[in-house]
Amino acid sequence: MSKVVSTDNSEHYQWGEVCDGWHLAATSGLSVIQERVPAGAQEVRHFHHFSEQFFYILQGQAQLEVAGKVLSLTAGQGVHVSANTPHQLKNVSSEILNILVISTPPSHGDRVILE
Template sequence: MIIKSKENAEHFIWGEICDGWHLVKTPTLSIIQERVSHGCSEVRHYHEKAEQYFFILSGEAEMEVDGKINILKRNQGIHIPAGIIHKLGNKSKEDLEFLVTSTPPSHGDRVLVEA
């Protein structure tokens, strides 16, 4: 077993200035640590098969779920079942760091939804 952290995990960039680190990447499970700069957000979407759990490590997230805005703070999390439209954003003045767990992995399973 290998101890994983941001320092030794596979890194990727999304949305031009946001970071992700694959802590676990198997055919059945994905755990990613992500950093979202202030003022940035994802696009509204859902996953056909993957269910996800977002857990805030630092900062404050604005998570829209089926049109309802939820504010998540440090040490809080939210479960997003498959098929539920959601969008995560960071409207605070500091960076947002969180873990997102997806099963099965959500890559290739995302369906974009217009505003």
């Protein structure tokens, strides 16, 4: 059954000690997460064996490193990251970053951290 979802009624989790995520859609084939990334916060550089992802900026500015290429993104822009592609998201601005991360299949349990 379909229902209207938002950060108010979705499962919440924290990552990186200061960042928030909300599972807006979570099925065996699709994950849609809204994330809030404070100024200066970042995820670790990693890749996924099976999951491909799309990062879409709702608010703020992001720096997304994809296979060694650094991309700057602002609200209304997005980037597709293929499976087996190293990447790292950073908020290098002084404002909060709000993004959507869409993964298929879901990336949980399919994350290899790169040092």
